[in-house]
Amino acid sequence: MKRAAIDLPLVLLGAALLAIFIGQALWPDASLYRDVITATVRLYVGGVCKLSALVLGAYYGWRVAARFSPKNPSRRPWQALAVWLSTWSAGQACLGWYQWILAESTPFPSVADPFWVFGYLSMVVGFALLLRAYVSSGLAFGSGRGYAVLGGLVASAALLVGYVVLAPIVSAGGTPLELALNLAYPLLDLVALVPAALLMRITFQLRGGSVFRVWALLLGGFVAMAVGDVLYAYLTMLDVHAVDAVIDVSFIAGYGLAARGIYEQHRVSA
Amino acid sequence: MAGALLRGHCEKLGLREAEVSPADTEALLDAIRPGLHVFVGEDRTASVEREIRIALGLQRRST
Numbered sequence: 001m002k003r004a005a006i007d008l009p010l011v012l013l014g015a016a017l018l019a020i021f022i023g024q025a026l027w028p029d030a031s032l033y034r035d036v037i038t039a040t041v042r043l044y045v046g047g048v049c050k051l052s053a054l055v056l057g058a059y060y061g062w063r064v065a066a067r068f069s070p071k072n073p074s075r076r077p078w079q080a081l082a083v084w085l086s087t088w089s090a091g092q093a094c095l096g097w098y099q100w101i102l103a104e105s106t107p108f109p110s111v112a113d114p115f116w117v118f119g120y121l122s123m124v125v126g127f128a129l130l131l132r133a134y135v136s137s138g139l140a141f142g143s144g145r146g147y148a149v150l151g152g153l154v155a156s157a158a159l160l161v162g163y164v165v166l167a168p169i170v171s172a173g174g175t176p177l178e179l180a181l182n183l184a185y186p187l188l189d190l191v192a193l194v195p196a197a198l199l200m201r202i203t204f205q206l207r208g209g210s211v212f213r214v215w216a217l218l219l220g221g222f223v224a225m226a227v228g229d230v231l232y233a234y235l236t237m238l239d240v241h242a243v244d245a246v247i248d249v250s251f252i253a254g255y256g257l258a259a260r261g262i263y264e265q266h267r268v269s270a
Numbered sequence: 271m272a273g274a275l276l277r278g279h280c281e282k283l284g285l286r287e288a289e290v291s292p293a294d295t296e297a298l299l300d301a302i303r304p305g306l307h308v309f310v311g312e313d314r315t316a317s318v319e320r321e322i323r324i325a326l327g328l329q330r331r332s333t
Contacts, residue, residue: 067311074308139305211309269311 004267010260017049017252025245043099046248050255051092057259058085060266067269073133080126081262084119088255091115109177117181120188123222127195134202147198154197158190165234172237186233189226196222210268214261221257224250292328299323 024033024042061082068075094112098104106112135147169182196219203215228250235243290298299319306315323329 067313069312072307072312074311133308137305137308139302139309206309268309269314 004263006260006263010256013049014253014256017045018249020045021245021249021252025243028242042245042248046252047092047096047099049252051089051096053252053255053259054085054089054092057255057262058082058089060259060262061085064262064265064269067266073136074130077126077129077133078265080122080129084123084126085258085262087115087119087122091119109181113181117184117188120185120192124188124192124195127192127199131195131198131202134199139206147201150201151194151198154194158193161230162187162190165230169233169237182233182237185229186226189229192222193226210264214265214268217257217261217264219261221254221259221261223254224257225254228254292326295322295326295328 020037020042023030024037027033061078061084065075065078065082068078091112094110094115095106098106098110165186166183169186170179172182173179174182199215200219203212206212228247231243231250232247235241235247299322303315303319306318310318320329
């Protein structure tokens with residue numbers, strides 16, 4: 001399958017965003033960032049990129065789900081992944097309402113949080129159901145023991161990272177709702193990491209093909225989002241904001257890669 | 271479809287590359303069809319199967 005025509009513009013856009021945000025992290029006092037690419041400009045640029053990626057990902061997610069028949073075990077998982085990106089689109093739009101329309105900082109918790117939480121749950125369910133569908137497909141070669149060992153290793157690593165990241169969040173306190181949300185986001189990332197790693201293991205056997213490209217992009221996006229979530233939760237708690245630009249890049253890259261992966265699945269199943 | 275997976279299915283079916291008959295091809299397609307359905311959907315699976323049959327001379331392009 002030929003590479004999509006959209007790839008070159010996407011790579012150029014990604015490089016430009018990377019240069020803008022990482023440049024700001026490295027030289028925050030440069031006149032370019034004080035006078036031209038100000039914090040407000042970066043807020044708009046970042047927000048528009050995130051919302052666009054999420055909306056496009058959701059759109060193609062629903063189209064992919066529709067390509068599988070109602071009896072196909074892949075249909076519901078793709079619907080769950082489409083719900084994930086649809087609800088996150090709504091969440092991002094809520095953030096845009098505060099940032100662009102009301103021109104104020106986003107409160108926490110906000111009306112966006114139910115969308116994020118519901119989207120996370122849909123993502124975890126989608127990954128888990130797709131894992132089940134792929135394992136039962138007969139194309140998932142390899143021993144069950146191998147998958148169990150990989151799942152165990154990833155779960156152990158997730159527990160370790162979870163302890164390091166979540167313990168200080170618990171001790172930092174806050175209202176019960178703030179605490180619950182601060183714990184929920186990185187925790188759900190770590191939970192989703194296990195089926196995501198196993199999906200990567202299955203599709204790695206298809207490397208070189210289009211299906212592998214779908215999952216390399218989708219799971220690469222998931223990892224970028226997870227890194228952004230963990231950094232955000234940890235550094236916000238420590239009141240460290242020097243790498244906020246890096247966190248922004250993580251989210252933009254995460255949403256962009258996920259959307260591109262779903263678009264690739266749309267091309268594969270077309 | 272990745273070659274390693276196809277070779278795995280060929281081994282399961284006891285097929286060797288030099289001696290794949292039309293019946294063997296159909297058996298192989300039957301074996302990979304459920305997997306293809308899950309990964310790429312029913313429509314794409316049908317077109318992949320058709321491409322394989324055409325490539326092997328088991329089906330004409332117009333049919």
